[in-house]
Amino acid sequence: MVFAYESRYLGSRRGYIGLGTALAEWDRISHPGHKELYGDSYSAVFRIAVDWNTDFTCSLDEMQAVGAEPLLATICQVSKDPLKGLLTLKAEEASSERQLRSDDEMIAAIRRDPSIPETEKTQLIRARVGQGRFREAVRRIEPKCRLTYVSHPDMLRASHIKPWRNATNSERLDGSNGLLLAPHVDHLFDGGWITFDETGKLITSPFLPEEALRLWNLPENVETGPFNEAQIEYLRYHHVHVFKRPVTE
Incomplete structure (x- = not known):
């Protein structure tokens, strides 16, 4: 409405x-x-x-x-x-602007925090864009994109399951809080258009445009393999707070 x-x-x-x-x-x-x-x-x-x-x-x-x-x-x-x-476009633009402002404020707070060693500050900030220690930790657990099966690291992004802005500092660097995804799959996952259950089955949002799966040639109802226990906990957060679902659910 x-x-x-x-x-x-x-x-x-x-x-x-x-x-x-x-x-x-x-x-x-x-x-x-x-x-x-x-x-x-x-x-x-x-x-x-x-x-x-x-x-x-x-x-x-x-x-x-x-x-x-x-x-x-x-x-x-x-x-x-x-x-x-x-x-939809206006909503996405407004949401992105709010998230960027929030992330900038958090990064500034990390830089000012005297209790965090300088090397860790660098890693926490690099983790925001899926780089550094976080990316390497994710690669040890998720060596390829679960939907495209691409494994070349330069073609993939390290995406947080529990978003960086909502995570603790330890969660931001935890490899289990990440997936290695192709850029378009990362866009769908980060935006809550898709998620996975604990067995690795792909779940698509009822709000996801049908053409996104069809034109990007992504499989539906595919089983991608199970997750470890730590990943499952992060996925439960993603299901509740990120995944786009009808408000009646």
């Missing part, structure tokens, strides 16, 4: 939009306009609990460029694929 409204503050025309999931039934709610914005004396305001999962904004020009109807309500449902694509 998309919740949006249009403002004419001081004669300007600005649009605001947020993407979230309604936590209550609202199919029967009709909302022709907002009294404060449009002066419609017959309009009513409905309050609905929402699970907001983004905090980005789209301009009216951007929305209308992909076929969005003029905003005549504070509540509307997205039904057009181009608009869905725009919102």
